[in-house]
Amino acid sequence: MKLLKTIKKIFEKNDSNSIENIEEFMLENNFGVEFTENFIEKIKKERVTSENIEETLKENIKTILNSADPEIHFGNSIPSVFLFVGTNGTGKTTSIAKLAHLYKNQGKKVMLVAGDTFRAAAAKQLEIWADKLNVPIVMQKEGSDPGAVVFDGLNSAVSKNIDVLLIDSAGRVETKKNLLNELKKIERIIEKRTGRKPDETLLVLDAYTGQNGIAQIEVFSSMVDISGIILTKIDGSSSGGIIIPIIQKYGIPVKFICTGESIEDIEQFNTETFIKMLTG
Ligand SMILES: Nc1nc2c(ncn2[C@@H]2O[C@H](COP(=O)(O)OP(=O)(O)O)[C@@H](O)[C@H]2O)c(=O)[nH]1
Ligand SMILES: [Mg+2]
Structure with a gap:
């Protein structure tokens, strides 16, 4: 999928459209409006650099993913x-x-x-x-x-x-x-x-x-x-x-x-x- 690498690449281009392009790419790849907007805000406000953008994004994704419990529930009696x-x-x-x-x-x-x-x-x-x-x-x-x-x-x-x-x-x-x-x-x-x-x-x-x-x-x-x-x-x-x-x-x-x-x-x-x- 290489999604995070692609986002980093777009960021590294550092032209006037970079941020807009990241936003578009994330929405196209179904990251959702809420997550995408928050991340774009972060890029604009905080010191996100090409060195830490991938890590920052990963951390943000992890926080969301860890908020739901993926455990499978078996019954206390069979079946x-x-x-x-x-x-x-x-x-x-x-x-x-x-x-x-x-x-x-x-x-x-x-x-x-x-x-x-x-x-x-x-x-x-x-x-x-x-x-x-x-x-x-x-x-x-x-x-x-x-x-x-x-x-x-x-x-x-x-x-x-x-x-x-x-x-x-x-x-x-x-x-x-x-x-x-x-x-x-x-x-x-x-x-x-x-x-x-x-x-x-x-x-x-x-x-x-x-x-x-x-x-x-x-x-x-x-x-x-x-x-x-x-x-x-x-x-x-x-x-x-x-x-x-x-x-x-x-x-x-x-x-x-x-x-x-x-x-x-x-x-x-x-x-x-x-x-x-x-x-x-
Ligand atoms: N590539 C891929 N095809 C899948 C996957 N899961 C199911 N399929 C295919 O999707 C088609 C529909 O699957 P099926 O189980 O009949 O769907 P159902 O109508 O929801 O029961 C079949 O051709 C499956 O082989 C998957 O994880 N990857
Ligand atoms: Mg079926």
Whole structure:
């Protein structure tokens, strides 16, 4: 990503447009208005030099990142239930497969629930992953009630002593009202069966979408209590700058980042590692 190096380079040019160019670059890379304006003020007022600009920026970013707790919450009784929400195409199903792989390798018993019953292809895709990873999956036919699938999944998980139950959900934000009712019902069923809300409700966001990701936080927060974010596709050309306004504005921790399409491309969020990624 090399974002911080680029900012330093722009600063070193030291022409009449440098500060404006830094501002533009930071906004383009989704650092968010609040963070960008504060930093620009700092450059103008304090003795920021080409020697310390990168360090100053890093420190400012660290303060924001450290203000949210990225710890993953497992339940105090099994199964721990993780509900995945997010717009179609952001990487929900893939992230579930990645986490199933990760937790299975840690010796946990994992089960998947195909809660996106709207499209047959969605359940099929999850089923393919379940087969590949050799983990059980609970699914029903296309068009069935997602609440019923989740109910089945919970019962099956309890009877099989599953440690972690990963629940996929539909992402058709176009029919917001239906999705809202669906997610609320899923939450209710989980609470009834386990005595608690989902241990994690993870919103999956695609880093490529930039500011649209922020809009998705607004939409999904109005439906469910988001406990954390999985930021996908921060490989290739996309920058991870979007993490800053997510944490600064919404106080929602980023819990995992995904850096590619293969099963191992997921890691738990860590401030130091992330700063290194931004530095390049
Ligand atoms: N490059 C890249 N592609 C990803 C990542 N995560 C998911 N994808 C791809 O994004 C597409 C949509 O993913 P999918 O899991 O089906 O999204 P869903 O509709 O939210 O369930 C697929 O082609 C995935 O392989 C990632 O971290 N990096
Ligand atoms: Mg999916």
